[in-house]
Amino acid sequence: MSQAKAEKPGWAEVARAMGQRKTGFMALFGFASGLPFSLFLGTLYAWLSEAEVDLETMGVFSLIGLAYAFQFIWSPLVDKVDIPAFRRLGKRKQWIVPMQLVLGTILVTLSVLEPKSQLGWFSLLAGIGALASATQDIAINAWRIDVADEKATLDILSTVYQMGYRLAALVGGAFGLIIAARIGWPETYMLMGVILLAIGAAGLFAPDTQREAASSIGPSAEDLAEFYKPGELRAEVRNKFLWQVIALWAWALLILGIFMVRALGGFIPMLPVYEFAILGSERVLDFNWLLGMFPLGPEGRPDPTEFTAKMGPMIIAATIILPAIIAARLHKRKSDGQDVIAVGEDVSAMKFGALDHLYRALLVPLVEFVGRLGWSLVLILALVLTYRICDAIWGTFAYPFYLGELNYTNDEVAFASKFFGVGAIIAGLALGGYMLTVMGRMLTLTLGALLAALTNLLYADLAIGGMYMQAASDAVGFSALINFIAPFGSEGLPRLTFTIMFENLAIGIAGAAYIAWLSSIVSKKYAAVQYALLSSLTLLIGTLGRGALGEMIEDQGYFDVFVLTTFIGLIAVVLCLAEWMRESRFGAKSGVVTPEPAAQPAE
Structure with missing residues (x-):
């Protein structure tokens, strides 16, 4: 076999990357990142509802989600400050492992509290947990960028991270509800806490880069x-x-x-x-x-x-x-x-x-970012603001659309979106990882944006009866399959599941490419701050657009909204093409290609 043939990208290269030690820990860290988010901002409301906590108080719990949206504010702390007792674990693990242990301890502690009678402690611990979870995310994203190499590539690590994250959302969400119905909420949160404690213990053995500074806290003289x-x-x-x-x-x-x-x-x-x-x-x-x-x-x-x-x-x-x-x-x-x-x-x-310390923590990462990218930063920010806006805004209105507008039952929606849908996302992520390896990052990013935009037209069809989606589902035998494995569903369940399947496949492909691209444009030296800034923009833009979109739904209906989000998605496609041209000319990292020394991981 020739050398060229041996190095040809494809499933063999994906398999080699999946066999790397770093990839296994990336899956664990992705799971550890997604589980607290699901438990604090999703499943927790079901427990509070069962405990008869009033809606006003549950509304206050949604405030802990601000920790994820504004995590960039304390990202310089995670990037530049060492924890004395944990510094020897490595540059990123000194934050990852303690946060996982804190999160596991909080979940176990919540399991022995009664939400209604001990609401003060319950709220405090949930808030601390959200902060610890957001802090863990900052460090994990930086770890992924730091340890990537030619075997465990950044593209594969980014894909595996999202697979772990999505799997955790399923475990903490749908499976969490099923488990709680059988063993109780305290026992469910106890189990989830033990899982995070185990991941924290396993994380001690993950590879990491080491601090260059000789001091125990902060940069050296x-x-x-x-x-x-x-x-x-x-x-x-x-x-x-x-x-x-x-x-x-x-x-x-x-x-x-x-x-x-x-x-x-x-x-x-x-x-x-x-x-x-x-x-x-x-x-x-x-x-x-x-x-x-x-x-x-x-x-x-x-x-x-x-x-x-x-x-x-x-x-x-x-x-x-x-x-x-x-x-x-x-x-x-x-x-x-x-x-x-x-x-x-x-x-x-x-x-x-x-x-001097503050300047190094706050301004130097920004100066490096702006200086390296120059006016290209405008294009990058525009792409960050538009690439995931369709599914970021739409997510809030999914259940009102399924349950209220289309009149599906809770069981049907759970089957289509939680079980079948999550499986489709994971399949999309796997396909996206393969496409990244074979087709390259920018082509996959552009195709992902195009597919994500066009799937809005599938929902537009559902909004006016779903005639085309039903016909397509019948033609390929998908309707017969769904009627066989979900006999409880209505005749419209196959077209709903068919639509969600294609949307989630597109989301998986786009998500794998987007995280890989976002990770590729930040500096390894300032990864925590720069990545946190960009990812926070992605989170915030969806929240900011929901009010206007909700008003448009009330005034014009879902069909017009899905047509609008399609055009917004196509804007992202155009921006992807512009970014592709920029990278082809200058390189992903800068307006002028400048090699950057990479820190060597401590195996």
């Missing part, structure tokens, strides 16, 4: 000394821009903090009013307008969806867009040689301080 070499920006210039970013992020944290306290029923006193005179004219500085920024729900508490829709764009601007502009200004000054340290200039009197 040698790392910080890089900022005082000739050609680097002067400290006073860096600090001026750093304070601007700190102010923006502090404002975002203040808004989120006030919202959380008010939503949980906490009392926030009236903020101070300052009176002062400017040029003999009296002025009043009143900060109480902050308290009026939170739309109140019917129970007098801030509504999470309305808050995200109203304040989400402002928070995105304050934490991502404006800091990116500031980073671009810093990069331009350095590139133009403005305000930089001159050759031979004496910097021996300069001392490293807290601002």
Whole structure:
């Protein structure tokens, strides 16, 4: 067999990658990432409902989902700070393993609490669990990017991660409900906690990259000394821009903090009013307008969806867009040689301080990202905002469409979307992984976007009766198969299952390609921060568009909405083609191809 033939991509290459030790741990970490999300933001509501917890309180529990949407805010901490007792585990595992152990312990502890009578502790632990889960996700995504190599490729690891994540959603969701009906909720959460504790123990043996710094916490003096070499920006210039970013992020944290306290029923006193005179004219500085920024729900508490829709764009601007502009200004000054340290200039009197640490954690990843990608970043952000928008927005209205508009039963929807649908997603992910290996990342990304967009037309057909989907299902014998394995279903169940199958296959292919592409454009050195920023945009954009989409459904019906989401998806296809051209010309990592040394994993 020739060398060229041996290296031909295909199922053999996929099989070799699947046999790698890293791939096995990626599956475990993907499962550990998806299980808490399902248990805290899905299955938990079923337990609370059975415990007769009121709807108002359950609404407050949805607030813990903000931890996932705004995880980028503390991603610099995960990227740059070492945990003294766990540092020897490795750069990423020092965060992954403790978070998994914390999550397992929380789930076991929840199993011995009574939700209604011990709701305070229950809420606190669920909130801590969501924070630990989001923190684990930051570290796992960075780990995947760090340890990828020519055998366990980034494309395969990204696909396997999603397979584990989707399998966990099935175990924590549908299977969790089935298990709870037979052994009880406390026992179910006890079992899930033990599973996470076992994964945390197994994670001790996963490969990882090591910190380069010699200190136990944070960067070494040698790392910080890089900022005082000739050609680097002067400290006073860096600090001026750093304070601007700190102010923006502090404002975002203040808004989120006030919202959380008010939503949980906490009392926030009236903020101070300052009176002062400017040029003999009296002025009043009143900060109480902050308290009026939170739309109140019917129970007098801030509504999470309305808050995200109203304040989400402002928070995105304050934490991502404006800091990116500031980073671009810093990069331009350095590139133009403005305000930089001159050759031979004496910097021996300069001392490293807290601002140097903050600059390295907050601004350096952004400066690197903007400097490496340049104006290409605009294209990348546009693609991030549109690629998954169809299924991100549509997910909220799926059950109202199935149950309310189409009048399917709960059992039929559970069969089509949970059991058959999840299997279709996993099959799509497997197919997407194969396509990535054989066809390449950008072609798979573009085809995934096209397929995901066109499947909206399948739902448009369902919205007006499903004539074409029923005919297609009958023609290929799919209707007979579904009627055989699901005799409880109505005559319309085959076309619903047929539609969901094709949509989820497309979602699997698109998801595998999207995560692989997103992972490929970030720097390994700053993977945690850069990936968290981009993935948070993907989460937030769906939330921000749901209000407008819901209003459109009420005014014009589902058919027009599915046609609209198809066109939005086609915009993503055009952007994929533009990104494909950019990468063909410049490379995935930068506007100018610059090789980046990769950290070697510690086996």
